[in-house]
Amino acid sequence: MPNIIITGASEGIGAEMARQLARRHGLQAMLVLAARNASRLQSVAAECMALGARTLILPTDVTQADQCRQLIETTVRECGSLDILINNAGISAHALLEQVPVDKLGWYEDLMRVNFWGSVYCTHAALPYLKQSHGRIVAVSSLAGLVGVPGRTAYSASKFAMTGFFEALRTELKDSGVSVTLAYPGVVSTQIRTHGLNAQGEVAGVSGLHEENAMSTQECARLILYGMLRRRREVVMTAKGKVGRWLKLLLPSLVDHMAMAAVKSDFRPGA
Numbered sequence: 001m002p003n004i005i006i007t008g009a010s011e012g013i014g015a016e017m018a019r020q021l022a023r024r025h026g027l028q029a030m031l032v033l034a035a036r037n038a039s040r041l042q043s044v045a046a047e048c049m050a051l052g053a054r055t056l057i058l059p060t061d062v063t064q065a066d067q068c069r070q071l072i073e074t075t076v077r078e079c080g081s082l083d084i085l086i087n088n089a090g091i092s093a094h095a096l097l098e099q100v101p102v103d104k105l106g107w108y109e110d111l112m113r114v115n116f117w118g119s120v121y122c123t124h125a126a127l128p129y130l131k132q133s134h135g136r137i138v139a140v141s142s143l144a145g146l147v148g149v150p151g152r153t154a155y156s157a158s159k160f161a162m163t164g165f166f167e168a169l170r171t172e173l174k175d176s177g178v179s180v181t182l183a184y185p186g187v188v189s190t191q192i193r194t195h196g197l198n199a200q201g202e203v204a205g206v207s208g209l210h211e212e213n214a215m216s217t218q219e220c221a222r223l224i225l226y227g228m229l230r231r232r233r234e235v236v237m238t239a240k241g242k243v244g245r246w247l248k249l250l251l252p253s254l255v256d257h258m259a260m261a262a263v264k265s266d267f268r269p270g271a
């Protein structure tokens with residue numbers, strides 16, 4: 001019976017992965033739901049239980065190493081083992097570097113603490129248990145972690161950091177039976193951009209993108225879980241993401257041009 005931790009499970013892609021796992025495994029799975037907002041975690045847990053799953057809610061701020069360690073230790077104490085860790089918690093930001101006031105640059109570190117350090121803390125604490133269970137690690141990066149996206153210097157840097165960390169870890173774990181799946185979603189229809197930070201490091205309150213062509217959370221969650229269950233190295237989403245990745249090796253300036261063109265067509269002026 002798999003015991004599965006999902007960080008960032010209170011909404012968006014994380015909540016949808018929990019619902020899909022509940023539907024798929026029912027009572028066979030214990031879903032450990034982690035994020036900061038306990039009441040939203042309760043709602044997601046209620047949905048998962050209605051779909052037949054067992055759940056454990058562990059409110060956690062992944063920027064705090066001791067809370068990440070507690071998340072893992074409590075899971076193992078309550079469930080007996082840990083089979084899957086899905087590092088999904090993340091925040092977004094949208095600003096040109098030159099727009100960021102010098103006294104506000106600290107939010108670059110804050111964002112890194114959630115997207116990168118949160119994954120490091122949870123994964124480090126979980127490693128001995130995942131080795132025992134020959135388990136699975138999932139890291140939800142982004143296409144912005146494969147190609148630098150203008151207006152996303154902080155976010156791209158945090159996702160490139162995740163990519164480097166988990167690629168290196170995969171090699172370290174080669175003979176351990178633990179798989180590492182890096183997921184690279186494109187634009188997915190969640191509130192991440194509305195919750196995200198602006199140049200001042202404040203919550204933007206609006207999305208800076210046209211959202212009409214975003215992938216659904218259902219499709220994104222389905223693709224990540226498919227890759228996880230098959231222990232795939234990577235899940236690269238969207239045709240543009242797949243092509244852009246290889247094109248970057250051959251014609252990097254064309255990819256820069258594509259990224260800028262995409263930003264010009266997708267960004268909402270004034271947002």
Ligand SMILES: NC(=O)c1ccc[n+]([C@@H]2O[C@H](COP(=O)([O-])OP(=O)(O)OC[C@H]3O[C@@H](n4cnc5c(N)ncnc54)[C@H](OP(=O)(O)O)[C@@H]3O)[C@@H](O)[C@H]2O)c1
Pocket residue numbers: 007008009010011012013014034035036037038040060061062063088089090091092114140141142143184185186187188189190191192193195
């Ligand atoms: N949506 C997209 O277009 C897109 C594209 C590529 C990659 N991604 C990645 O996919 C992942 C999920 O994003 P999403 O779109 O589902 O975003 P979302 O709807 O905004 O959900 C983000 C989740 O992360 C949690 N979170 C934020 N800060 C946290 C912290 N300090 N500690 C613990 N949990 C925290 C939030 O819960 P609380 O607020 O309750 O803590 C929430 O559950 C992120 O890593 C994101 O970078 C998203």
